Structure formats: C-alpha cells, structure tokens
Amino acid sequence: MDYSTKISERMWNQPDKGELEAEREKTFIDDIVQKSHIEKELLENLDGIETVFDGGAGCGRFSILLAKHGMRVTHFDISRPMIDKARELAEKEGVTDRITFVQGALEDLSAYEDRSFDMVISFDAPISYTYPHQERTISELVRIAGKRIMISVSSRLGALPYLANPIQKNQFILDKESKDSWVQWCLESREQMVADFTFRKDALMKTGETGLFCDVEETRKAYDNGEAPWSISYHFMPEELYGILDKNGVKNIQLAGPGAFARTIPNEILVKIMNDPEQKRDFLEFCHMYDSNPYVCGLGKDNLFAKGEIAERREAVK
Numbered sequence: 001m002d003y004s005t006k007i008s009e010r011m012w013n014q015p016d017k018g019e020l021e022a023e024r025e026k027t028f029i030d031d032i033v034q035k036s037h038i039e040k041e042l043l044e045n046l047d048g049i050e051t052v053f054d055g056g057a058g059c060g061r062f063s064i065l066l067a068k069h070g071m072r073v074t075h076f077d078i079s080r081p082m083i084d085k086a087r088e089l090a091e092k093e094g095v096t097d098r099i100t101f102v103q104g105a106l107e108d109l110s111a112y113e114d115r116s117f118d119m120v121i122s123f124d125a126p127i128s129y130t131y132p133h134q135e136r137t138i139s140e141l142v143r144i145a146g147k148r149i150m151i152s153v154s155s156r157l158g159a160l161p162y163l164a165n166p167i168q169k170n171q172f173i174l175d176k177e178s179k180d181s182w183v184q185w186c187l188e189s190r191e192q193m194v195a196d197f198t199f200r201k202d203a204l205m206k207t208g209e210t211g212l213f214c215d216v217e218e219t220r221k222a223y224d225n226g227e228a229p230w231s232i233s234y235h236f237m238p239e240e241l242y243g244i245l246d247k248n249g250v251k252n253i254q255l256a257g258p259g260a261f262a263r264t265i266p267n268e269i270l271v272k273i274m275n276d277p278e279q280k281r282d283f284l285e286f287c288h289m290y291d292s293n294p295y296v297c298g299l300g301k302d303n304l305f306a307k308g309e310i311a312e313r314r315e316a317v318k
C-alpha cells in the first residue's frame with residue numbers, strides 16, 4: 001500500500017469523521033451550495049440509470065439519495081467509520097436493501113469489470129486523495145462506467161485564494177452558536193490567524209505549479225510519527241481534468257465550479273438568505289446556473305465538478 005492510501009486511511013478512520021461529515025450542511029453554507037449543486041445534477045441525469053458505483057461515498061450523502069430514488073448503489077469507501085455512519089443513516093431511511101457497502105481504496109478497482117455500473121460517481125475529492133495515482137484512478141472509474149460519469153475533485157484555481165485568506169471558512173458559518181468543533185475553532189482563532197498572516201507570493205506560485213498544498217515529505221513524516229495528517233490532495237486545473245476525461249473516451253464533458261457565486265457574498269447576507277426558505281431555494285437554483293458557466297468553473301470554492309457520457313463503444317484510449 002503506498003503512502004497516500006495509508007495517510008488517507010488513517011485520517012478518514014478517525015472515530016468522529018463520519019459524524020462530523022454528516023453534519024457539514026447544518027453548519028457551513030459552502031457545503032450546502034456544493035451538495036445542492038451535485039444533488040440537482042444527479043436528479044436531472046437519472047434517465048436509463050439503474051446501478052451506481054459511488055467511490056469515496058463517505059457517510060452516504062449521495063448513495064442514500066440515489067437508493068431512495070430506486071437505484072442499486074455500491075457504496076465504496078476507504079474508511080470504516082464513514083461506512084458505519086452511512087449504514088446507520090441508510091437504515092433510518094429504510095434503503096439498506098438497495099445499498100452494498102464495500103470498504104476499499106479507489107487506487108484498486110480491479111474487482112470490477114468494464115462497464116459494471118450504469119453510472120459512476122465520486123464527489124468531494126476522493127480522487128484527489130489518491131495522489132500520485134489520480135489520473136489512473138479517473139481512468140479506472142471511467143472503465144467501470146457503462147453510461148455516465150460524474151465526479152468532483154479538488155480545484156487548483158478554486159483553492160489558491162485560501163493561501164491569501166486563512167479565515168475563508170468563517171464567511172460560510174451558518175450558525176455561530178453551533179456546537180460543531182470546527183465552527184468554534186474558526187471563530188476563536190480568527191483574530192490570531194489574521195495577526196499571523198503574511199502574503200507569500202512564492203507559496204502561491206509553487207502551489208499553482210504543483211497542485212499540492214502540503215509538503216509531501218512533511219506529511220509522510222507526520223504519518224510515520226503516528227499522527228493523522230490531512231491527506232495529500234492533488235488539485236486539478238479545469239483543462240487538465242477535461243483532458244483526462246477526454247483521453248479516456250468520455251463524451252459531452254461539462255465542468256462546473258460549485259461555490260463560485262456564493263464566495264463573492266459576505267456572511268451576513270448568506271445567513272439571511274439561508275434563513276428564508278424561498279430565498280434559499282431561489283439562491284441555490286441561481287448558484288447552480290452561475291456555477292455551471294464554463295468561464296467561472298475554476299473558481300468553484302473547493303471542488304471542480306465534471307460530468308460526461310460514456311461512448312456506446314468506447315474508443316481506444318489515445
């Protein structure tokens with residue numbers, strides 16, 4: 001097993017991971033926008049789809065949704081706590097009979113034959129955590145897809161502004177009274193992060209070139225010291241992601257940048273919109289339209305979304 005897999009496994013195996021991920025949309029507005037974009041895409045593209053492979057399915061945000069819409073879903077994830085949480089939520093929704101839970105790493109999909117599933121999905125960056133195998137992982141996901149593929153990966157252009165804005169998550173806090181530990185950490189450390197901040201053009205330039213936001217060697221050392229560092233995550237450029245899908249024979253490729261519109265709006269306004277159901281519905285619909293414009297796709301908040309069709313008879317990979 002290579003380093004990236006081991007690091008991802010340790011990080012996502014932390015006991016409270018499933019619980020925390022399942023709460024994201026209750027606490028952060030950017031997560032509401034991102035998941036809403038994906039949900040709309042999924043529900044509008046279910047024609048001819050009966051079976052789905054969800055790679056890095058987490059606590060079941062989309063596998064359970066699709067099972068509720070009658071799909072048979074393979075919920076595949078590296079982390080036991082995430083799968084346990086997903087199973088608990090699937091039981092509550094009464095859909096466990098339509099979901100097969102599989103613990104495994106996206107780096108090895110050899111158990112699945114070509115075109116095993118009508119649709120293959122993988123959202124909120126599991127592919128990025130397979131670095132340095134991210135390109136092969138996409139190729140494998142395309143291989144096991146019969147009709148359609150939808151993925152979202154870490155976005156380089158979208159994430160670079162973080163390096164000049166350590167308090168970016170504060171903009172998206174839905175409820176400042178929330179007990180969520182991340183919300184409280186964002187609020188408590190705001191002033192310190194501003195005080196400690198220096199604009200470092202060299203760091204931005206380097207990350208812009210490599211697509212890596214961490215030092216790979218430092219992360220490996222932390223792992224070897226028994227820590228659970230953040231996974232090494234590869235951030236894609238839009239044309240790069242398009243090119244990989246195209247090379248693997250995917251047709252009608254469309255990219256989007258969920259969160260591009262919302263990131264222009266201050267917290268007070270976002271909270272106001274979210275607290276009015278009618279405005280919230282209209283806002284999320286508008287975000288979907290704006291964020292689907294190819295000219296803004298790179299600036300999606302932290303994910304670059306892509307969807308495409310698998311050709312009837314897949315052409316040989318160029």
Ligand SMILES: C[S@@+](CC[C@H](N)C(=O)[O-])C[C@H]1O[C@@H](n2cnc3c(N)ncnc32)[C@H](O)[C@@H]1O
Binds near residue numbers: 005008107
């Ligand atoms: C941010 S969560 C996204 C969950 C879900 N797809 C969603 O959109 O809500 C990322 C998930 O990817 C899983 N993951 C990370 N690296 C993986 C790998 N190499 N193979 C399979 N799953 C992985 C994690 O365990 C975690 O559940």
